[in-house]
Amino acid sequence: MKIFNTLTRKKEEFIPIKPGEVNMYVCGPTVYNYFHIGNGRTFIVFDTVRRYMEYRGYKVNFVQNFTDIDDKMIKKANEEGITVKELGDKFIDEYYKDADALNIERATANPRATEFIDEIIQFVKDLIDKGYAYEVNGDVYFETKKFGQYGKLSGQNLEDLQAGVRIDVDERKKDPIDFAIWKNQKPGEPAWESPWGMGRPGWHIECSCMAYKLLGETIDIHAGGYDLIFPHHENEIAQSECRTGKPFAKYWMHSAFLNINNQKMSKSLNNFFTARDILKKYDSDVIRLFMLSGHYRTQLNFSEELLESTKAGLERLYNAIGNLENLLDEVKEEKIKENEKDYIKKIDEYRDKYIEKMDDDFNTADAIAVIFDMVRDINTNIDADSSKELIKHSLDLIRELGGPLGILQNSVKENLDEEIEKLIEQRQQARKEKNWALADKIRDELKDRGIVLEDTPQGVRWKKVN
Numbered sequence: 267m268k269i270f271n272t273l274t275r276k277k278e279e280f281i282p283i284k285p286g287e288v289n290m291y292v293c294g295p296t297v298y299n300y301f302h303i304g305n306g307r308t309f310i311v312f313d314t315v316r317r318y319m320e321y322r323g324y325k326v327n328f329v330q331n332f333t334d335i336d337d338k339m340i341k342k343a344n345e346e347g348i349t350v351k352e353l354g355d356k357f358i359d360e361y362y363k364d365a366d367a368l369n370i371e372r373a374t375a376n377p378r379a380t381e382f383i384d385e386i387i388q389f390v391k392d393l394i395d396k397g398y399a400y401e402v403n404g405d406v407y408f409e410t411k412k413f414g415q416y417g418k419l420s421g422q423n424l425e426d427l428q429a430g431v432r433i434d435v436d437e438r439k440k441d442p443i444d445f446a447i448w449k450n451q452k453p454g455e456p457a458w459e460s461p462w463g464m465g466r467p468g469w470h471i472e473c474s475c476m477a478y479k480l481l482g483e484t485i486d487i488h489a490g491g492y493d494l495i496f497p498h499h500e501n502e503i504a505q506s507e508c509r510t511g512k513p514f515a516k517y518w519m520h521s522a523f524l525n526i527n528n529q530k531m532s533k534s535l536n537n538f539f540t541a542r543d544i545l546k547k548y549d550s551d552v553i554r555l556f557m558l559s560g561h562y563r564t565q566l567n568f569s570e571e572l573l574e575s576t577k578a579g580l581e582r583l584y585n586a587i588g589n590l591e592n593l594l595d596e597v598k599e600e601k602i603k604e605n606e607k608d609y610i611k612k613i614d615e616y617r618d619k620y621i622e623k624m625d626d627d628f629n630t631a632d633a634i635a636v637i638f639d640m641v642r643d644i645n646t647n648i649d650a651d652s653s654k655e656l657i658k659h660s661l662d663l664i665r666e667l668g669g670p671l672g673i674l675q676n677s678v679k680e681n682l683d684e685e686i687e688k689l690i691e692q693r694q695q696a697r698k699e700k701n702w703a704l705a706d707k708i709r710d711e712l713k714d715r716g717i718v719l720e721d722t723p724q725g726v727r728w729k730k731v732n
């Protein structure tokens with residue numbers, strides 16, 4: 267399996283530190299609002315990376331944090347007249363609702379920064395003791411130039427960076443590129459006791475600390491959106507590597523932006539749609555297929571038209587699933603027939619192609635094209651003369667390849683059954699209320715769909731006639 271490593275700017279063979287296991291840390295949301303589908307892209311991308319690695323047999327320890335203390339959190343809590351803790355609790359709940367609806371698997375752990383204050387303080391102390399950080403009036407800064415490799419992730423050097431930030435001179439810092447790892451309390455801000463007085467952690471240190479605590483000194487993969495390369499991840503590397511003297515992460519992965527009108531979707535530009543709003547109109551299969559239809563390192567433009575065409579494409583896949591489900595009910599021949607054996611081999615080759623694409627730095631765009639090719643092939647070659655075994659094999663294969671992408675797991679038949687049961691219930695209710703017009707309308711609608719109703723002593727039964 268190959269992964270493009272931001273650190274080396276190359277596709278590299280993935281070799282986990284411990285065979286068979288992957289320790290992965292993804293920077294999660296700041297929980298002061300509902301997340302938008304730009305954030306959603308990043309979450310879906312790394313959920314897919316994780317699912318695919320599991321599909322390939324790895325045990326994945328997947329940690330994604332919640333940033334529940336920072337300037338934005340404090341500002342929003344003040345506006346709402348609630349505590350920062352209450353704000354965090356609320357939007358963590360809301361995060362899970364939307365992430366679940368997007369079929370994002372729950373992480374192995376979702377640490378909150380405020381639950382690691384003691385460990386963060388220890389981290390800061392260690393950096394001061396080792397001479398990499400200094401305190402000024404309750405603030406603690408990381409002394410960037412002490413880390414000779416600063417800039418290695420974003421491909422910049424210290425001189426350029428120093429030149430770039432000269433305007434923003436802060437008297438307290440030894441150097442303008444030094445960054446805060448502990449912040450002195452300002453009036454009205456939540457704070458914790460520390461050797462430097464009341465204060466709170468900086469943003470970068472929280473991720474370094476939680477990754478270390480939950481996954482160890484050197485992790486396999488550290489990931490996040492492209493905007494986190496600098497300064498967030500650069501600073502994480504500096505702090506972590508100065509503290510342990512070991513590499514912080516072997517592979518750095520960054521997903522490209524979801525854009526809208528060719529501009530990054532973001533809260534500050536106010537050009538965003540929340541995941542929740544989009545989920546009202548499209549289900550997770552449509553949204554995920556759309557997000558994964560481009561390579562994760564390529565920017566993707568969001569538009570409703572694109573979602574609509576994705577939806578139409580997805581319907582083709584689900585029609586095939588529905589057909590296979592129906593055929594399974596209809597056909598009599600159980601065992602694979604002699605003349606079908608070669609065909610099984612042929613469709614299994616689609617799995618090999620899919621793996622080849624996904625192994626190549628998670629090329630979901632090409633992997634999805636393989637699924638479409640396979641489904642077209644299955645549509646033209648499987649019919650009522652096929653054996654159950656072949657039909658089931660095809661259906662299982664479609665679902666298998668959809669699995670890592672988090673799509674194609676629904677049953678058309680079960681959904682249809684549910685929908686019909688609901689209509690029958692509504693019809694019963696209408697009859698109880700003597701609303702004959704509605705009852706008849708529902709019966710006719712069902713009839714149009716080939717469903718006939720029979721009243722039996724056990725209640726209403728339905729059957730499908732062709």
Ligand code: AMP
Nearest residue numbers: 294295296304305308490491523524531
């Ligand atoms: P935030 O809550 O802003 O810290 O963002 C959470 C995650 O979403 C980070 O990994 C960001 O890099 C990522 N992100 C933010 N905006 C976008 C976007 N428009 N497209 C893709 N990822 C994004």
Ligand code: ZN
Nearest residue numbers: 293294473498
């Ligand atoms: Zn982070």
